[in-house]
Amino acid sequence: MTAPRLEIDLDAIEHNTRILVDRLAPRGIRVTGVSKATLGSPGVAAAMLRGGAVGIGDSRVENLARLQDAGVATPLTLIRSPMLSQVEHVVRTAHRSLETETVVLEALSAAAARWHITHEVVLMVELGDLREGVDAADVVELARSASRLPGLELAGLGTNLACQSGVIPDQEKMDELSRLAERVESACGARLSIVSGGNSANLEWALSTPDVGRVDELRLGESILLGTEPLQRRPIDGLDTRAFTLVAEVIEAKVKPAQPWGGIAQAAFGEQDLRTGSGSIRQVILALGRQDVDPRGLTPPPGIGVLGMSSDHLVLDVGDHEVSVGDELRFELDYSALVRAATSPFVTAVERGGSEA
Numbered sequence: 001m002t003a004p005r006l007e008i009d010l011d012a013i014e015h016n017t018r019i020l021v022d023r024l025a026p027r028g029i030r031v032t033g034v035s036k037a038t039l040g041s042p043g044v045a046a047a048m049l050r051g052g053a054v055g056i057g058d059s060r061v062e063n064l065a066r067l068q069d070a071g072v073a074t075p076l077t078l079i080r081s082p083m084l085s086q087v088e089h090v091v092r093t094a095h096r097s098l099e100t101e102t103v104v105l106e107a108l109s110a111a112a113a114r115w116h117i118t119h120e121v122v123l124m125v126e127l128g129d130l131r132e133g134v135d136a137a138d139v140v141e142l143a144r145s146a147s148r149l150p151g152l153e154l155a156g157l158g159t160n161l162a163c164q165s166g167v168i169p170d171q172e173k174m175d176e177l178s179r180l181a182e183r184v185e186s187a188c189g190a191r192l193s194i195v196s197g198g199n200s201a202n203l204e205w206a207l208s209t210p211d212v213g214r215v216d217e218l219r220l221g222e223s224i225l226l227g228t229e230p231l232q233r234r235p236i237d238g239l240d241t242r243a244f245t246l247v248a249e250v251i252e253a254k255v256k257p258a259q260p261w262g263g264i265a266q267a268a269f270g271e272q273d274l275r276t277g278s279g280s281i282r283q284v285i286l287a288l289g290r291q292d293v294d295p296r297g298l299t300p301p302p303g304i305g306v307l308g309m310s311s312d313h314l315v316l317d318v319g320d321h322e323v324s325v326g327d328e329l330r331f332e333l334d335y336s337a338l339v340r341a342a343t344s345p346f347v348t349a350v351e352r353g354g355s356e357a
């Protein structure tokens, strides 16, 4: 089989979605599954929908188009502010988008009118993480202009924390979002159908708070895909953390000195490798590099250590393991390694389980 490859267990993704959907439902919170770390994989999106997600979100309109082309029948949300140069593509592909800029809303409105469609917008509020979002003091004004624009429907309000600065989505932040939602509703005279509280980092709050306020949706990627929460990167109870495995093939296996010899300067990527021992080791090279994956996010099998990685070579100390040329080794990935592997043209995604079985 082709290598390197990213093996994706769709049943694990469906399972993780279902568990989170079932835990959030009694609190009145729906789940939009976020597919961006898988390049908008239709198989992954379908698994999320089977698990109970009410829609799919992705940060790239190209990924949403991939879902649309594959016939994934669900509301598609663009979760990054559209580029002005892509508004046409956005209204024809996404049912809804997250917005912060008047000029973009106006361009979307014109594009929606040209195509005789209604595009839903969710206005994003800045609550301190300092990525996307309009200042809380300006949100009512932005909502007023959005609701006046033809072709647009003001669907709701949202926020995103913990992505840029690690700001924790706590009760105070979520209460503020709820208050703003109510203020927008009384200013615009219409009920918002979505109050989108955030991403996987919101789970701890959402599952423990006595009061979710007006928050009725979360946009979940990492927790569904990797079974971890992004604040401390701990596994979430009851979720499968092994939905993704990166498989790579051995191209050299030799006993070599544990330490390099000669005058030592910088290595290809500026870092010295991680050799500590003496004597000799079983050193193995895999056909896998920084063009395929983020080396810091790889977990090798037990007893095997990563010595270093360049663009095309991953060098391992395999300890006592018998490893030969042509063998395959399997790695777990963190979110950063997953994103890189899923977007590398050299890594083939192989989906198992689900309806694809």
Ligand SMILES: *Cc1c(COP(=O)(O)O)cnc(C)c1O
Pocket: 034, 036, 059, 079, 080, 160, 198, 199, 200, 201, 219, 220, 221, 222, 223, 230
């Ligand atoms: C990536 C992203 C998400 C999903 O985040 P996870 O931590 O993977 O759950 C949600 N909302 C926005 C705006 C995002 O960019």
